[in-house]
Amino acid sequence: MHKSDLPMLLTQTIEVVIRAGQLLIAEWARVNGPRGKGDKAIVDIEIERVLRQQLLGLFSCDFWGEETGHSLTGHSWCWVVDPNDGTSDFLKGLKGSAISVGLLHKQIPVLGVVYAPVTVEGSPDCIAWSEGLPDLLRNGQPVARKLTGLALSSSSYVMVSAAAIIKPEINRELCTPSSFVAMPSIAYRLAKVAAGDGVCGVSLYAVSAHDVVAGHALLRGAGGILLNENGESIYYLTEANMQTVSRRCFGGSEIACRTLVVRDWNRIFTADGSQA
Template sequence: MEAINLITLLDQAVVEVTLAGELLVSEWKRPGGVRGYEDKADVDVEIEQKLRESLLQLLDCDFWGEETGHVLNGHPYCWVIDPNDGTSDFLKGLKGSSISVGLLRNSVPVLGVVYAPVTDDRGRDCIAWAEGLPHPLRNGNPVDVDLSQKKLTCGSLVMVSAAAVGKPGANKELCSPGTFHAMPSIAYRLARVAAGDGVCAVSLYPVSAHDVVAGHALLRASQGDLLDQNGETVTYSADMGTVSLKCFGGAPTACLILLRRDWSDLLHPRVIS
């Protein structure tokens, strides 16, 4: 197999993801409101169809998508896509959902692009990395983050789901001595931690490969880790439908502290990660 230049591939993937992001922006601004209900939006399928075609033209390999299914033939590489991570919050009118595109090589995340084109405070935010780059890129600029040296301290941000605003007291206690920051999209939470905005990102519900592969790649770039409910690094097998029951991504020591806490009080049907 011909050697693949992952850095060149990243540049090309960022272009395609950014173009696909215009569909999400247009949907957000749609005069009649966004289309869909519960956790299914029409634009999700439209984005994934566009990306499936363009990314497979860049690298024809295995594919795992949330909306259009998967093809796993044993190729060393596999695109893993979530076209709109955080759909249910997007449909509720919350900003911060993201397009998540990851690439596995022999089940290891080696490229990730997480793009949030509609945010509350950062405008259009694209965080990307591929193996071979020394640091992740945020909107094209390198960010030097070493999560291996970060601790859970006063002032640390712990990225949790948007539903945390409904139980601020419990989340404040669970994230202490840090401060919780509620936002949609586990992919974007992981990406923001990798870019230095926080110390750990949390999901309390089962996640699939499409939710986390891109964010996991970004954490690798910043010397972070993605741990499951048992404190083991999340891995990706032939069945990527559920890769962990809970996940904690970021500074390894902070993740271990947080995953050992009792989050059961938050496991309520109205809490969506």
């Protein structure tokens, strides 16, 4: 694989991901609701098996999946897959969980596809990018907006977890002067920020590579960054890094991320640790 081949591989990857999204759409529409409980849905395994076979069919390299395990041989390329980021919210009946497929080259996210088949807006949303493209693609159309230089403002949005809706006052304070948007899936939060819907996406829970690699690629394509809880850039250098890339993450414009990361997010948490 040469980096010049990435735009063509991205086109093929988008097709694979959108086909797999039909499984999520069908699961959402089940009469008795999606199968599973807690943070485990049966459809997640079904989707990842399809993705693993088809992505490795497109390009055979290392593979890191949330549900089907990983194969890390030291190959310079690695697919990183979350078949349904936001499973627990999906099982609660919340729209906005997303299939997340990223590709690392020498530990750098060089391709990403985040696809939310069932959204609050009512239309599926596919956000994608690879090195070699000047702009992100959103549902096949280029998105020219870049994150560079954007700061928090009264007209911008910070994407936070769906749980934020139960603690609106403190989330409003922590995101000021921006407004907050509560939604599932850190992958989709980062993707929406990269595509121009916000200035920063936040997770206050530990994240693994499968949660953020695709979104990280999209942020790179939009001129954004992804920071951990210490304000350091997130890397994927070792298996341990892949398993837990950060305890918290902030992805978006550099100015917004560096402003938010130093705020006291611990204030959100009560004894029940109810916000992610």
